[in-house]
Amino acid sequence: MHDWIDYYDSTHTIYVSREHRDEHFRLIADTIIGYISSPDATVLDYACGEALFAAKVADACGKLILAEPAPGVRGRLVARFSPNTKIRVRALDELKYLDAASIDLAVMISVAQYMTPKEFGDALAMMKRLLKPTGRLVVGDILDPKVGTLPDVMALLRFASAHGFLKDALIGLVRTALSDYWTLRQQIGLQRYSEQDMLALLGAAGFVATRAQINVGHNPSRMTFVARHAFERMER
Ligand SMILES: C[S@@+](CC[C@H](N)C(=O)[O-])C[C@H]1O[C@@H](n2cnc3c(N)ncnc32)[C@H](O)[C@@H]1O
Numbered sequence: 001m002h003d004w005i006d007y008y009d010s011t012h013t014i015y016v017s018r019e020h021r022d023e024h025f026r027l028i029a030d031t032i033i034g035y036i037s038s039p040d041a042t043v044l045d046y047a048c049g050e051a052l053f054a055a056k057v058a059d060a061c062g063k064l065i066l067a068e069p070a071p072g073v074r075g076r077l078v079a080r081f082s083p084n085t086k087i088r089v090r091a092l093d094e095l096k097y098l099d100a101a102s103i104d105l106a107v108m109i110s111v112a113q114y115m116t117p118k119e120f121g122d123a124l125a126m127m128k129r130l131l132k133p134t135g136r137l138v139v140g141d142i143l144d145p146k147v148g149t150l151p152d153v154m155a156l157l158r159f160a161s162a163h164g165f166l167k168d169a170l171i172g173l174v175r176t177a178l179s180d181y182w183t184l185r186q187q188i189g190l191q192r193y194s195e196q197d198m199l200a201l202l203g204a205a206g207f208v209a210t211r212a213q214i215n216v217g218h219n220p221s222r223m224t225f226v227a228r229h230a231f232e233r234m235e236r
Contacts, residue, residue, distance in 0.1 A: 004114035007184055008049065009070035014181060016156075016172025019165040022052060024218070029053035031216045032107055033060045035138055035226075041104035044130065046123065047092070047111040051077060058086040065103075067092050095126055103130045109216050110141035113190040120191070124205035133229055137207065140216035140224040145192040151221035159218035195223060202227045 008014075015021035033056065036043060040062040045051060048066045050073060058064040066081070068074045069092045081087040106127050112120050127137050153173060160169030176182060193201065195211055202209040207227035215222045 003188065004184065005069045007180060009072040010180070012181065013172065013175055013179060016160070016175075017165050017168035019163055020160065020168065020172070021050070023159070023163045023165075025050060025052035027217060028109055029056045031109075031140075032057050032105075032138075035105055035107070035136065036061050037104065037136075038062075042102060044095075044103045044106040046095075046106060046108045046127070047114075048077070049073060049110075052080075054081055054087055055084055058084055061105075062086070063088070065090055065098070067095055092123075095130065098130055100129050101132045101135075103127075104132055104135050105138070106131060106135065107138045107140065107216075109138070112139060113141070113143050113192065115191060117191065121201070121205065124202065124207070128206045128229070131229060133231070135228070137202075137209075137227040138212075138216070138224060139198070139202070139227065140212075140222075141219065142198055142223040142225065143190055143192040144221070144223060145194055147221045152219060155219035155221060198223065198225050203230070206230050 015024060029051075032043065032045065036057075039060065042063045042065070043057065043061045044065045044067060045054070045057070046067050048054070048068050051066050054064060054066055054077075064087050066077050066087060067090045068077060071091075074089055074091060077089045081089060108123065108127075115123065131137060156169055156173070157166065160166045198211075199209055202225060206229065208230045209225045209227035212224040212226050214220070215224045
């Protein structure tokens with residue numbers, strides 16, 4: 001396995017069961033919807049993964065662009081959503097062809113940890129170009145260097161308990177410990193950023209940002225940041 005994109009393109013077991021996968025994507029979709037400011041909004045989900053509930057997000061906005069680097073995942077997105085005229089599926093490389101200032105809301109959820117700092121910086125520069133002056137960028141599920149693995153485990157168990165898949169979660173944790181995910185996590189690692197790191201990185205990319213009170217997704221020990229063009233904030 002070459003990198004995290006190959007991992008997400010494989011038949012991985014990051015979701016411990018169908019219930020876990022469905023509840024995860026339902027929660028992510030509902031969270032994205034909470035950030036949509038208008039029914040006409042154009043929304044970009046950067047590295048969206050399987051995005052199982054994207055049709056629900058599309059119902060709440062004018063247009064939804066699902067951008068995903070893993071070719072197999074992208075193929076499934078096309079198969080699943082091609083009848084939906086509000087949804088477009090794109091490779092990350094294709095985003096450069098989108099018009100500048102054409103996106104109202106961009107989200108990057110659970111992605112930065114898998115990117116090199118250079119890739120993350122380039123993605124932020126892309127978002128800066130694509131966002132409308134009034135647009136917002138939500139960068140979620142950031143791992144803090146101070147927080148270890150135990151809170152991830154506890155968050156999964158709480159989520160599983162709330163949604164009735166606790167037994168699968170316990171089995172899944174053992175399976176994950178023995179899987180490619182853990183090997184890759186040891187070999188390549190996950191990028192971690194403190195709150196100060198993230199505010200500085202977003203600032204350097206031309207945004208002003210604040211940390212959201214609640215992280216997107218099920219893990220309260222991770223962080224979410226909401227960013228706007230810096231000049232937009234200064235005009236207020
Ligand atoms: C944990 S999934 C998150 C999917 C979705 N955003 C969500 O919240 O469910 C990680 C995503 O990051 C993508 N990814 C992995 N490595 C990446 C990289 N180096 N650059 C961009 N995306 C990457 C994967 O293809 C996958 O879609």
